Amino acid sequence: MDFGFDVISAEEYERQRELYGPLTEALRRLIGAGIHTDVDEDTVRQAQSAIEAATELLERSQRSVTSTLRHEGTGRPLAWANPAIGLRNAIAPPMVIHHEDDGRAWSEFSLSGAYEGPPGWVHGGISALVLDHILGEAASEGLTRPKFTGTITLKYLRGTPLGPLRAEAWIDRVDGAKTFARGTLSDAEGVTVEAEGVFIQPAWARDAG
């Protein structure tokens, strides 16, 4: 396994963010349009041709998938390909993670119909994706220390509506290689899902501390 990093400057970070952020936003809107479209077959095929043309353009040069970019200023990996938070991954819920000095991680974001399970409600597995990720962010101090999910338990108190949500997580305690994290997903009325998880530092990373 390769946890190698390429460090990029703050300027290069901004340049890439301004270039790829709108691309991902355009892709998210396209995904939503595709889910609910009811246009005739010819129009679907025209859209598919435009999609294939865009793919052909973007595939002309592809970077290595194994190296991760680390921001020169914060020291944090960018995780731009990540399916939970990646700025460049249109699958990811549109989360930006904030880290407080006390180790707490939080994000406020809005989930569209692309993340819907039962009509009007967020799919339970999407809530699990969001919480697994944000607990992992807290446990690994903003992904600066490699940690893997050991176990995670999610308790769904009530349905989570589509729309504006807040996720947060914090470290409960640390016991050797195990970090115990807790967190919540909330809407404006309060907590909808509670999570607790154990995150484990892999053996190869323990000596490196």
Added chain:
Amino acid sequence: MDFGFDVISAEEYERQRELYGPLTEALRRLIGAGIHTDVDEDTVRQAQSAIEAATELLERSQRSVTSTLRHEGTGRPLAWANPAIGLRNAIAPPMVIHHEDDGRAWSEFSLSGAYEGPPGWVHGGISALVLDHILGEAASEGLTRPKFTGTITLKYLRGTPLGPLRAEAWIDRVDGAKTFARGTLSDAEGVTVEAEGVFIQPAWARDAG
């Protein structure tokens, strides 16, 4: 909440599957191309224009987001918009769920780099999404009975590699409105993640039984 269904014929189902399946596949390939592209800025902007053109075509007519299609032959909802299995949702892992007569649900599928957490490995939250969904499929008898996740616990035995995987789930026991389901995610070497969950039939659906 509206669990209304529009029944569609087997022929109409096939027509839509043949129309929208390739559209979603094209979108998945585009998402992957977007994550790893390294083309120059002009080419990114050209691709973004093609994406916006495709969106404009697909947005010309959008169907209601609240009605769910049910297959005339099987009686099962199609869940085509679903972010875990939807044929029309490019966010969804490419899972097709099979139901055995004994109630077991399973799926064999392959996860691409779009679902990557640590380099080479599936994001733990994506494993949670897959398992929450397939346990829910088993618990709700193929989504024919409304059930919501009450709690779910995931135990990560080792990393889940990108590539070919198998998910399966079954009902462990039923106690009143609570259905206890269990399941696994596996690669060719065996189980990587174990899951157990409690799924709850909402009060409004209990009388309808």
